[in-house]
Amino acid sequence: DADVTQTPRNRITKTGKRIMLECSQTKGHDRMYWYRQDPGLGLRLIYYSFDVKDINKGEISDGYSVSRQAQAKFSLSLESAIPNQTALYFCATSDYGSGFEQFFGPGTRLTVL
């Protein structure tokens, strides 16, 4: 969905480096989410935010942190990347009016060497 953008699209980094993945949306939605996708495991929720002042941990938040800089921006950080954080990361948005449907960005493929 072009209304949800993620940068970078691909990133290769080394163990121990700090990495930030960024997500922006023009849909005007109040809710934003970060997921990681691993083969055979589907999508797992890392963090979610229901407005600028509300941040919540998902099922796999260890090793990650987030920042909701504005309603439209939600960043995911890996403070000290490790190889098992190699995955495809997706940002998504929704609001009450969308009937719980989530709209996804194109994803960021992260490789930690």
Added chain:
Amino acid sequence: AQSVAQPEDQVNVAEGNPLTVKCTYSVSGNPYLFWYVQYPNRGLQFLLKYITGDNLVKGSYGFEAEFNKSQTSFHLKKPSALVSDSALYFCAVRDGSWGKLQFGAGTQVVVTP
């Protein structure tokens, strides 16, 4: 906790034949169920959802899904598969009252000419 299961890692079907992708759910209360599709190197795209009403839900690209409360299933169907339907399909269920989704592991659909 709410959950969904996709019992098949991969479904193979010949072009023109009917396509079925299975999903079963476990929820407390009324289920809100979704199907998403992921094409290579793309984010997830919404196909359809069931919230209430008719058990047969029609969605995008000729897909439909049948909600079966007694069997706790929400199988995705297409009467005549196309090669372009080859993709990864995810079933999801609303988790909690604030719009989080719990995803299944995904089913890879391969449609051969």
